[in-house]
Amino acid sequence: MQYRIIIFFILIFQITFISCGYDEEELYEPQLNVCCFLQGYQRPRCVIVDRSYSMDEPSEGFIPDAQVIMRGKWFVDTFAFSDFDGAYHSTNPFSNIYPESTYSLTVFRQDFDTVFAQTCVPGDFTIRFPQPGDTVTRTDTLVWTKSTGARYYYGYFVDWHQTGYHFWHIPDTTDTLVRMPIPYYLYDLLSGHYTIQIQAADVNYLNYSQFDENTDSLLQAGVEGGIGVFGSFVSHDVPAYFLTE
């Protein structure tokens, strides 16, 4: 009996030793990393095609040999890579982006999953206050009409140096107007002429800009099969004079 127990323990020892050293299964395959934002009433901007890297891989620059196709209601646009800026650019002169329209993006590259992305451009809107040339003070409230489909509004006070003072706002859902008091965090804005720029952003734009790598999981803002963002926005601006009290 004792010999059997000794043999039993030798077996356990061997099994333990073998089992303790796990063969790690591959938990992650590198994916394409696609970034593209569309702006209403503009031609498509560039598409950046990059990839993710396993921890032991050295990084590379942009991926130049992907196939990038954007589709709208009235166009199909095959993008071409530019060595100048490492981005893909539109080749179809009739590609135009319109509010409340849906656009898709397909990125294919050998050895990677194909990325499919989609965005619906938010509806147009009008800035009600300020009007061009108005004076704005800290106690004023910015007012604009609600953009259909917009999940978020970004804005800037852009001074004559082209320095932008950023602010943001989540609209309430009941009113047809969006009202936003001048944010307290713009307390250091000096008196002067500014261009007030307001952008209505879609949900992908919102998810991308608010992504937190520590708490959120995979960065997929409107993107499937890879990581990245395919977002859109509509932008309007108005010149105004900002007066500190």
Add this chain to the structure above:
Amino acid sequence: MFLLFFFLIHGYGSVSGFVTDASNGEKLAYANVYLENTEYGGATNEKGYYIIQNIPSGDYRIMYSYIGYSLKTLHIQIQPDQNTTMNIELSPEVIEMEEINVSAERLRFEKEVEVSHVTFTPREIKSVPGLFEKDLIKTLQLMPGIVAMHDLSNKLYVRGGSPDENLVLLDGITVYNPSTHLFGLFSTFDPDAIGDAELYAGGFPAKFGDRLSSVLDVATKEGNSKKLAGNVSIGLVTSKLMFEGPIPKGSFLITGRRTYFDALVWAYAKITSDTISLPYYFYDGMAKINFNPTFNDRFTFAGLGGLDIITFETQTDTASKEKIDLEWGNRGTSLRWRRVFNPRFYGEIIGSWSNFLTHFRYQDYEDPTSNLHFYEEIIDYTMKSDFNYFSSETHTTDFGFDAKHLRIEYNLDVTEQRLVEQREHTNLYTVYLQDKWSVIPHILSLQAGLRVIYSTLGERKSVDPRLGLKYHITPNMAFNCSVGKYSQYLITINSQESYFSIFDFWRIIDTLHATPTSYHVIAGIERWLDDNTRFTVEPYYKHYYNLLLPSDNAMMFSAPSESLKAGEGYSTGIDVFFKKSFKDVFGWVSYSLCFTKRKIGNQYYSPRYDRRHNLNIVLGYTLPASIPVINKSVLNIRWYLATGLPYAEDLARYRYRHFYSRNDYWYTDYEWFVLNGPRDARRLPISHRLDMHLEKDFVLFGLNGSWYIDVINVYDKENILFHTWDYDEDPPEKTEYTLLPIPVPSIGVSFKF
């Protein structure tokens, strides 16, 4: 008619009493007591008490035996309908202590219906190599089903349970943070003061409750009732003193321990006019007084206290600039009254107070607005009773009542203003009843119990049934089985998955959350190959409900978090244990296979203490007299092999491009983002380590003493604890960290007087 006549002319009596050690008065648990040339006999219980019932009246020779002690035979006359009290002292013979324990375990195997149970003697605890200091918890970590998080961990993860699921008792006092000394490296228990320690790794009886996984019941020595004795130990980190002796109708024991690194550093600084200082030390102590006013009554007062202290002060040239004080520690007292009401009815009542406090104060002498004061403590008042009723030869009934008042207080003052003042309290009332039924004597035993708990907070109750079975397939082999439900009304709000935690932050389960419960199913085989060789195989399954789990963010140090997530989980596996003792050699092999999962929402994950395989080998050997210098010294080695622990790994990195929609140059500005894997994405590499302990007795100036040398990590295995990535490098550079990068020796010496 013949039987009736037989009964009428004979009548029946009984004999009962305590069996103790003649040299120091310590109880002898599981000593053999039997009447010569009859079938009447039994063994003492864990308190050293025995009773043999239904003995036909007449003259007998009663024999008391215990391995390692001389046999005692006495004449006894059994009177009809009377009990004869025989309190016996046995004198020790010169035999190794570990054999005594094996024998006690063997008797326990024959008597008790219990699974997953191990006992430890001080000798076993001290025989395991330790880093600077021997430690009970370190020894327990070598048992099957128990894993340690890392090379220095002093917490018990029992069968996939977290440390806060373990009930830890010291002389009846609940110890809420048993491993707090030196940032969790040492436990509260001084090995020199421990009489015995019992661990139920699962399936514990109805007598115990309020925890989901296991019970560690530690009893200090009774104190020498025959003569004054003591022990002084000097180690690299601590020095200890133990003093024990008789008092009128009783005995006492007192111990004390303190680190003195700070004093050495202070002395060095004074001599060299250096400014260095070590702002940390800890001390603890235990005391016990036994008083036996009558043969049937014993009063025991026990107390423990300890404090870890960090005091750190920064100074300018002329005055103090700021000061940090941090203190934490366990304190507790208990008063126990044990009474033999009649030979069949035995019981004890314990009143105890337990307290764990944490006190942090930051004082900025230049800017008092930064002052901070944090104070937290848990206070436990318990009145507990346990009774044993030996109703017949086949039935032993245990029952008891437990009333506990729990209070948790925490305050936070900033700039002398009280920001947080929180008080939580509840009363827990518990009754339990348990019957052990010898269905077929020496073959089949059943133990059924029920524990009912009522909590005044939320007016909730738990009904926890327990059932155990033991079937002796042969006199040396038994099948054990146990099922039961377990409830817990206290939780910790700091992560139990952190590598280091100085102390736990306990909270009472509030009315918004259901009571955490677990169900244990354990079945196993226990086989005795001879009187000194034990072999057990125990598969088990444990399921948890209503767990409250902190987030996984705290990997290194656990911090309190109020945002707990409700979850459940399970652990299942098999434990194998082989223990052998020869004359000069003893040791054990333990192996555990365990699968532990927790579930939050629909997502299962392996907590960081999920070790899949864990193998421990402990071997003690008394070196032959022919070896020079270290002849007759005891050499202990310990080796372990274990699967690496799961951890959340960074899986990949990618560029996150900052987008400024007001210009076109957005894609040139980026930063690297990391794709985090799930919290159990990877496992650390396999870990193993060899430790050695050499101890030799000597006599110096008439004093008995011993010295020891410990070497931890003999062959310099760098077991990786965690690693970091340097993302400034491309590809990122990995740096691995270990706790024991070199073999660590320690030495010590002790004297007995």
